[in-house]
Amino acid sequence: EAETIRFSTAGPAPDFLAKSLESFATKVADADVGVEVEVYPGSSLFRQGTEVPAIQRGNLEMSTMTTFEIAAQLPEWGFLNRAYLFRDYDHMMSVMEGPVGDALKEAVADGMGIEILAVAYLGTREVNLREARDVSGPADLDGVKMRMPASPEWLLLGDTLGVEPTPMAMPEVYVALQTGAIDGQENPLTITNAAKFWEVTQQIVLTDHLVQPVFYAIGKDFWDGLSDEQKQAVATAAVAAADENNKGRRGDEMTVAATMKDKGLRVDEIDLTPFRDNADAIYADAPLAEPWNKEMMAEAMK
Amino acid sequence: MSLAFLALLAVLLGLAVARVPIPFAMLSAGFVYLAVSGQDLGLVTDQVMNSLFNNYVLLAIPMFVLAANVMNAGTISERLWRAADTLVGRARGGLGHVAILVSMVFSSMSGSAVADAAGPGLVSIRMMQEVGGYRGGLAVAITAAAAVIAPIIPPSIPMVLYALNSGASVGALFLGGVVPGLFIGVSLMATLALVARRAGLPAGSRRSAAETRAALGGALVPLSLPAILLGGIWSGIFTPTEAAAVAALWAFFLAIVVYRALTPLGVWRVLRDSMTSSVVVMLLIAGAFLINYAVTAERLDRGLADLVTGADLSAWQFLAIVNVLFLLLGCIIDTGTLLLVLVPLLMPTVHALGIDPVHFGVVITVNIMIGLVTPPFGLLLFVLGRLTHVGVGAVVRDLWPFVLTLIGCLVVLTYVPAMVLALPRAFGFD
């Protein structure tokens, strides 16, 4: 009897991540090892943020797990959510493929019962403002009401940018930007583009504040129950599919800034030193950062 | 369709026929589905609680219920509707036309049909009954049909979801909804005019000039309520969800301070009744999340999409089949899932057939909203029936001309794309 992997992601179906999941499903089917993959995009089976407990409970086999979901259960890895940890995509991938990445995979397997099969790139988050302004550091964003999730990590991230974090449900963000209920939002450019926020905003500031990995995660119990041949096929497919996502999203990010300019947005590429310095100062004092593994963080930031 | 899903349907229908409240029938059916399919029974808690906890925009419903109850208890609704009655009450069915107009105005403040029905809709129904002497079923039928307009005229939560999953522009979709929203409103009014005599709608009597002046003057202060909401939302002071809470508080202010029409006991009653109504409505929505989980887990939605996209259809055949499919699925699947799962699967075919994604998005939104008022399972019918204590059977008897009109509008919008696309194009969306 074939094993079925139900693979849930928060990514909307047209996004690179969900597309890579479909490609993963095809690759696994082509391997013909008695494993079948069902993809559930847009949090349609489990709500965003509830997939990890679903995997741990055995109700789901795979999800695209974020660093926030890891830190929620393993606080020492909370530094993965800090602003200005990774400089760019290449830096992030080299850390994830190096000793820090190996330690992370081991900790997640032991501490959460979840195997990480591949590292995918979720994007680099940039600030998107309703009304254009000159920004050279956090002080220039003082009082800017920026849509961000309400968790402590995000609020701290807002502090490093100098903005006023304002929680808001995603379906309300477009209208809120249109009417001015908020002054801005921050997301990877691919998402800003897909959600059409450029229709109701004037400026992108390339703050690069969070370079986000996202993991092809599979329940350890389920994984251990697969044959070696099946494991081999699934792991190979995961790495290849994640790579498709990474190439696609990287390519999109290269061109989307230019696209936004064509659409009349002001796109500011700025010196990020004031933001980096502010982030270092804030995280040094934050109680939230106390449980972080500081050596690991230093290793990652090298 | 698996044995487990058949068991779900059997339990759901069996219990509903035995007059077990629908939310408990859904919960039981959900548990039975999980047990028969060998899944974790804890998934009921997972789906119900996580769906409610992560659905902030649902909060508009209790807030609008409260606002409507305050307006009704605090003489605010009455003042507004007396004024409307002096203007149009002489025509047969005049107040029904006002109810449709009210719904259209509130559409520009709310992105959700259930919120529109639970707030201004509830006010309209009471007033049609009390001021106009309408029978309950007819009042509810008119209001339910008109609430469909809420997410078609901007702002619109379903359109934002559609945009994210189709690549269409939100701005173009919003503009694309304006003409269809007005068209549906006018069509419903035309239907009402046609059925007014047959439906036994009363005609009002002539009013003296003094009476008219007094009635109109009395409505000036209550009109501040829609003015504040409209101004507050479109000037960015609050979001459409928050506007519902502002409406409730402003209504309290008018009722208690300006009109002194609410005693402490009255306030207490309003709070208690609003709490009870909100709880009952939310339980129904919670139960629906379970059915939705089962449909998604069974991949019924995917199977149907594969059927449509796999067949070699022309554009008009495709639109016809998709419309029928969505009308049927809208009965059991939540709006969000239809837009998040089904739409992306259909988009490649939409593009290949040369259908404009904005046109398709507006048609789909209209379609899904019609599903909310079509029997046997129509969320809006249940909600309004409960809030007004009018039986669903009585509503359905008066509903059919309006549902036929809505479906007629859907057909026109489907095959006359210019009705959707002219306005976005005029504003420079290609």
Place this chain on the structure above:
Amino acid sequence: MAAAIRLAAATARLVGRLAEGVAALAFAAMVLLFAAAIASRHGLAAPIRWSDEVVTLTFIWIVFGAAAFAIPYREHIAVGLLYDRLSPGRRRWMEAGGTLAAGLVLAATLPATIDYTAFLWRERTPALMWPLDRAYAVFAVFQGMMALRLLVRAGAAVLGRPLPA
């Protein structure tokens, strides 16, 4: 026996009135917090960061707490298209069958709900970091009370006694 039933019914009424009062007050608090959050975002340019979460959780507790203890059974949304056409005797049997079946399902699955809720200790709410097992505990309470109320109703229908509220 009859005295015990009367005592149980009186207790249920008292609990119901109390629960109704608490739920209505919580409802008012929810509206005020909602409004305070808007005012604070504009008046003080300092959004209350935890308000959405508290409002949502309060509402969830109101929904399931009130449904368990305060809302009369007949207030819930039900379809009586067939039921209402039956004779009183047949209705009673239908009532007994339906409520017995639903009550048994909810009672039999209650341990699974409790087990799942307890399993959620490892998750927390995003803003206030409240443990999710406690935040969601109200659902198990609701399920248990509804099972009890459905079974009592079924018993009353079988015995031919007046159906409880």
